[in-house]
Amino acid sequence: MSLALATLLYEWRRYMAAVVALAFSGLLVLAQVGMFVGIGKGFTAQIDRARADIMVLGPGAKALFGGPSGLPRRMIPLVYSHPEVTQVAPLDGSGGRFQNILSPEEQAKIDARTKAAAKGGRQAGGEGGGRKTEFVNVTVIDAIPGYVTVPTDYTQSMVEALRQPYAVAVDQTALKRLGVKKGDKAIYNGKTITIAVVTTGYPNIIQPTLVMSRDTLRMLGEADTGPRVAPLMVQIRDPARAEIVAAQLNKKGDGKFRAWTRQELADANSSAMLDDQIIGIMLGFSAFLGLLIGVAITWQTLRGAIMANIKEFASLRALGVSMGDLRNIVMELSFWVGIVGVGAAGLLTWLVTLLAAAGGVPMYFPPSLIIIVAVFLVIIAMLSGFLSLGILKNSQPADLLR
């Protein structure tokens, strides 16, 4: 074992501050990116779990949301004409105002509470359970079991339930926010709907999403009937050939649309999210802050730790070990501090993820992100080691002769 590694392991308490600083620098960046990507995943959960092998978007669209992604209706037969395509359906959607409906008893309870609060001179409301208004997204499925728009984790009975007129599905993470439970009636854009299905695993912390059948959307008067349709969900005969078929469709479309495989689109979705100005600035700033704090604390810790062993370093100098070799020892030491810091950051982030999961905040960490943050932390540690090199000048072997 090398001197640097042995020192780090034996005197780990001395290096703890540096490791913790690195861990928190890593957490600062990882947790934020993880959360943003997690939120992005929430938007695309339905796409990730769709039966579609290929999705067709308008040219230039990089993500299903946050930009014009639709295409002319006349493209549908063009996509259909590929011999391997079996189903094509537009992923229609809408959005509007959602209000919950309280039963007369609940309403009476709230009125009484409000009155009592007013008498007591306290402010009314506060406790939840009252009337709620939220803006919601709407996406559709075709209420046919196994159809291309139906997510893979929808059971037969869920699809049956959504086939009923004005039946909608809500994710369980959105129930509290919308003030409803399964079986409740509610008002969407002024029309009464029923919460018939509660899904799990479709969290969306920015805006709750309702899922309904294409027929319900049509009855609500919000279905696309014009010359443009939403992105197309395409099922092909052999999913393993998705990449090939997507390429062939793109050739056929000749720039009028772009066919994506599901994975391609999911990746593009998350990166489109990170390209977003505000998020980019926030992340950049966090990374900068993490770098600053990490370097400052790690540098000072390393300085102190090297200073504590300066006489031993000086004795190596006396025995003829060159300054360059001592510098290498310090750089190796900071490298190992970085590696341990990466491990600690991973552990902390995992704990935060558990906490977030308990609170219903989805987090997701793409492998590329983890690699970037790990490299980032090792760079912080090495930079700190580089800054600490000056302290080695104090290793004057002549000082040992006293």
Added chain:
Amino acid sequence: MSNDHSHLRGQSALSAQGLVKRFKTGRTFVEVLKGVDFDAKHGDVTMVMGPSGSGKSTLVAALSGLLEPDEGNVSALEAKDLWSLSKGKIDKFRLDHCGFIFQGFNLFPALTAKQQVMTVLKYQNVGPGEASRRAQAALESVGLGPRVNQRPSELSGGEKQRVAIARALAKNPNLIFADEPTSALDGKSGEIVIKLLRAAATERGAAVICVTHDPRLEAYADRVIHIEDGRILDDVRRTPDANPAPLSH
């Protein structure tokens, strides 16, 4: 371990002429070495004795390439003018030829006795297998065979100093500099340490230059140089006692 340098016994290993070293204290300069001439032979234990502040440690620092003198010339082994060499060359010279033993033992707390010795050998480009063998042999020669895997915190002061000696001897140096090697040790440990240094001179032909103010160590010396106030007072050749009185009382 082979004895590389015994054939050199009696030849001059190190000589210095007119060494002057001044230190700045405040606005005035203090002259610590005032034109010291010095020489040491292979196979000799040369004791440099004197009260504290006499300049004996500064002399050793100048002789060993650790502290550049303001005036004077040091010629050591094949280096005719040590201080005319570049810093890198002086480092290389120390790496190849010099062993150091300090009053404080200066061992890395994280390394076992064997690793302490091997670390230095590694920088001499000795392969791991050979380094391990030589470290083991060096530690056995100082009587620490059973304790090679102990860390400094598990060793007594005397044992730590013996590890430091093993670290110096494993390099097979021509020149061994020891600065107050026994003053932090009890009598018995001190005796073991000085005997090891004596043996390094007698058996290996190394030139041992030992700074001390402990008069009991004189018994082991071939030559005793008294230095005071930056000047050499006297320089006596003697025959080491065959059965020196024990250092412990």
